[in-house]
Amino acid sequence: MSLSLAWIEWRRLMRTPLAWGTLALSLCLLSWQFLGTLESFSGMQTAHRELGLSHHLSLQLYGLAAVLILLITPILTARAFSETFRNGSYALLSSAPLSNLSILTGKFFGVVGYLAMLVLIPLLLCLTLSSGTQLDLGLLLAATLGLLLLSGTFTGIGLYFSALSENPGIAAAASYGMLMLLSLLDQHTQANSFIHWLAWPSHYLDLQLGLVRLSDIAYFLLLALFFLGLALHRLDRRRRG
C-alpha cells in the first residue's frame, strides 16, 4: 500500500515545475563543480597528486551534492503535511482506510525516490570520464550510498517538521534550523560524545573516503527512524484530535 502511495507521491512531484527546475539547476551546479575539480586536477603536477581523481571528485563533487540535498529537501517536504492540514485534504486522506504509517512511509519513499535521481547525478558525471582514466568505482559507489542515506535522513527530518506545523514556510524554516544544527554539532564538541555523534558531516566523510562503516550506516538510519517515529506520533495525535 505504501509503495503505491510512494509512486503516487513521486508522480505528483514530477508534475510540478519545482521538481524539474530543481533537477536542472542541480545538474548545472554539480557539473560546474565537476568541471572545476577536473581543471584543478589537471593543473596539478602528477608528482603532487597523492590522491587519485576519484578521491578528488568524491570529496568536492559529492561535498557539494550533500549541500544541495540539504538545501532542497526541506522545500520538498515542507508541503507534505502542512498544506494538507491547512486545505483539509488530510482529513480526506485520513478518512480513507489508510494507516498513518502507510501515509508517512508513502510520502517518505516518494520524496526519497525523487532525491535518488539527484543522488545519481554525481555518479553519472564521473562515469563520463571512464574512457580517460581508471575510476575507483567502489569509492564512488560508497559516496553515492552516503548521499542516498543522507537524503533519507534529511527527508525524515523534513517530514517531522512538516507534520508539526500547518504553515509550510515555518516547517521549511524549522527543518533548515535542525539541519544546520546537525551540520555544526561536531565543531567544538568532545569527539566521543553523543552530541558529536549527532552531526552528519563526519559520518558522511567516511563514505566519501570509501570507508563503509556499520556505525555510519546505523547513524543515518537511526536518525531517519527517530524523526519518522516522532512524525508518526504527531500524526496519530492529530487523527485522534
Place this chain on the structure above:
Amino acid sequence: MGWLRIGLNDLLFYLLMLAILVLLAWLSGRYDNQWDWTHQGSNSLSPVSIDIVQRIPGPLTVTAYVPETTKIRDQLTRFIARYQHLKSDIELSFIDPLRHPDQTRRQGISLSGEVVLNYNNREERIQRLDEEQFTNALLRLSQTHTRWIAGLTGHGERDLLGQANHDLGDFGNALKQQGYQVISIDLATTPTPPDNTSLLIIPSPQRPLLEVEISRLRAYAADGGNLLLLSEPESRTGDLLMRQLTGIKQLPGTIVDANVKELGIDNPAIALVPRYPDHKATRAFNLLTLFPQAAALVIPEQSMWSVVPLLKTLDQSWNETGALQGDIERNPLAGEEAGPLILGVALTRQVNEQQQRIMVIGDGDFLSNSFLSNAGNQDLGLTLSRWLVGDDKLVGIPVKQANDRELHLSNLAIGVIGIGTLIVAPLLLLTFGGLMVWRRNRA
C-alpha cells in the same frame, strides 16, 4: 487538565525515543564493522602493519601536539582509527602546543604535528606521520631486548649521564627512552667494554688516553665493536684516536659556514647540514642539523673499510684557522679548504659475519645539552645510534599509487563533456519537464 496530560504524554514519548536513540547509537559504536570499498584499499593498513600491530600486547598511548583548530586533528584521528580498528587499546589524545607551551617544551617538541607514542614506559616520536613511520615506531617499541650503550670516561669526555651544558645527559636520557641501557665505562679499570655493549661512544676526549687504553680500544674495534667517535677542532687526542682506529684525519681549524646567516644565526662557527646521502643510516631522516664548533675530516684514499661521507657542509664554508672574530675570509695558504667539507663519516666492514659500524663526527657539541634541542640534532643522534647499534631494520611499506592519477582525455572530449553536462543536459531536463507540466495543466 486534559491539555497538561497530553503534554506530559508527549514529553514522555519524546524522552523515550531519545533514550532509545542514545542506546542504539552506543550499540552501533560498540558492535561496529567496516568495509573498505576503495580499489586500492586506501583506508586499510598493509599486511605488514596488520601483522606488527597484532603482535603488540597491552595499551599504547599516542599523543599528538596539534593546535586545536586545525584539520590535522581530524586526519590524525582517522589515521589512528585504522590501527584502533585492529587494536582497540590504542588511546589517542591531543595537546595544543599553543595552550600548553611548558608541557610541549618539556617534551622537546619542535614541530607542530609531532606525535609521541608511549608504550611500557618507552617512547617514540614521529615528525612526519605516515603508515611506514608509525608502523616502524610500533616495531621499535615492541622489541623487548635491551641493548647497552657505553660512554667512555676518564679523559675529560662529555658525560652521557652529566647535566652540565657541554655534557650529553639529555641525549643519554633520550637513548634510555628508546629502550637502551646507558652506562659510563673507564677503560683503565675495566679491561674491555662488557660483552653486551652494542655501541661504545667516545665523546670528545680532551686528554690523551693511556697506551693500555688505546690498545684495548683497538682490540675492541678489531673484534667488530661498533663505535661513535666525536672529536673537536684542534683536538690532538681526537685526531690521534681517529687516525689510529679508522685512518681518518682531521683538518686544522674550525668550520665556518656563511649559510647559517640566512637562518638568522649570527655565529659563523656553526655548520649547517640540510641534506643526507641515500644511506641506511639516514634513510628515514630529512631534518636540518646544526653543528657548532666543528672540525672537518679527511677520508684516507685507501681503506679496509667502506667509507661514506654522511654529513657534509654546503658551499660557502671552510675550515677557518685564524680567530673567529670580525670579518673572516678563506685563506688557502693557511690550509683552509673550500666547502663542501666532510663533517661526519660512516664506516662499515664485515667482521665475524657481522657488519661492524663506526661513525666519526668532527663535533660533539651538536649532541650536548645546550644544543641538542636545536633543529633536528636529537633526532639525528638517535637515528645514527639506531644504525650503529644495528636497530635500523625498517619495514618498507609500499606507497599505494592510485590508478586514476592520470586523465587521458582530449580537449575536444572535455569540451563535449563540459557543454553537454553544463548546458545541454539541464536544458533538455527543463524542456522535458516543461512539456510534462504543460500536458498536465491541459488535461
